[in-house]
Amino acid sequence: MKVVALYKWARDPEAANVRAGGVVDWGNAKMVAGDDDHAVLEVAKALAEGGELVGLTLGDGDAAWALARGVEVAYSVPDAPFLADNAATAAIMAAAVKHIGGADVVVVGDAEQHPGVPAALAGLLGWPALLGVTSATAEGERLTAVRRVGDTIQTVWVDAPAVLSVAATGEEAKPPGMMQMLQARKKPVTQVSLAELGVDPKEGVASRGTRLPDVTGAKMLEGSPAQVAADLVAALRSDGVL
């Protein structure tokens, strides 16, 4: 099975600074591994066993990250910008997946901050999708995945080609060591431009800017530990929740 694993395709939210009035300063935020990306690689590796594992990153995402985690062939789209329109991001990914060619499965993070991307990607590829999976196996063309749906754990299958989005259930168990990272840096990365992909990254929405939310957080209780403790208990009792 040929598996394309997507990683490092969104800006680092930690790099965002919220200024007065709610203006966001992104500085020179890089494309970083999302919370789910290590789990994406795990699932992709399991599915690609005996087949081929291709990694795909956007913008300035560092391919060595995936090459050190079992990816054999690395592609990147260095001039892909970060876009707020999840469909526009997905359009770049879909074009790159077609350019790579022959993929049976695309695995991507379920992405808390950009949850429209995996859905739009499947839509643009015209492939079926299972979103929010935590593990997956392949037998022939059949992909069987496990996911949580409300209060049930569901085991569900779909036939390839398909898109799977993965939700991590923990942090990375064993990140690669320094040696693996150094070796990964020596491996080749195939760069493909938006022009080669024939994609004009046009967004279907325009931002009117950001603002602070209407409710700006908590009522802060101040004073000595004894004072704040008493105030909190009084407030919670008066709210009828204690």
Next chain:
Amino acid sequence: MSAAAWVIATDEKYLVSLVEAGAALGSPPTVLVVGSPELAQAAVDAGAGQVAWIEPAAGTPAEAYTAAAVSLVSQAGPRLLLSSSAAAARTLLGAAAAALGAAVVTAAIKVELGGDTLVVHCNRLGGSVVEAFESTGPVAAVCQGYDAPPPGTAGASPEPAQAGEPGAFGIVEEQPAPGGGGLTEAERVVGFGRGVKVRADMALIEELAQAMDAAVGCTMPVADDYKWMSQYIGRSGLSIAPKLYLAVGIQGSPQHTEGIRDAKVVAAINSDPEAPIFRRATYGIVADLYEVLPELLTALKN
């Protein structure tokens, strides 16, 4: 392109709020239900203008009806498509958006139509800011949603739609998720994070929970890295909806706050004044939890 909005629903969660959001375009939205007769009825009760309903065959997930859903949405050509963030609903939304050539935005909290311009307000950076997006074309929005009671004015009856041949999908098995140790049913929950330094200090949390008649929960790193508990509260863990959630030594990553979205009152104790949990909290205390917790126990006894 039709002026009305469509809502795609594969489960009941936040359905009333999605119908409310869609009504911003001037008339109650059409709800496309891929699910049980009860879900179709819930869409009626939520005040849908129309309900187009596909009932999946036994053992078949909603995603198997993507082609039928796309065909229904394409024929109507709505200006706005809404769904919750549920996996199946999102899958159908993404496929329909691709067919409509719609932009896709997420964490939407409000929709407005001014003249021909659609404005969708979306939470960004885990809710620290709100970004407004405008478009003169079709937009698909994954909504944040909230719990709301049905309006009491029911809409039209469900109209069974052509389900077509389901796609190659199947449910192998469904098992109840491991019980949350009463966490999901608890009226009060004390949650703790990495601010609690050593495992022995969990006794302090448990004592506090007992005094509050509350259940105890934790964040993903506490369960996953430290292995102090088997379950955690968060997006990929348990979702809870207590009347009171007391967050102790919890930073408040989006992963965690997603799991407490339906909590009514949230009180947070953290030594970092910048901790994102304070943006979600109703009450906040910036202090060392080891100084406040004993005082809280005393105050609870008074």
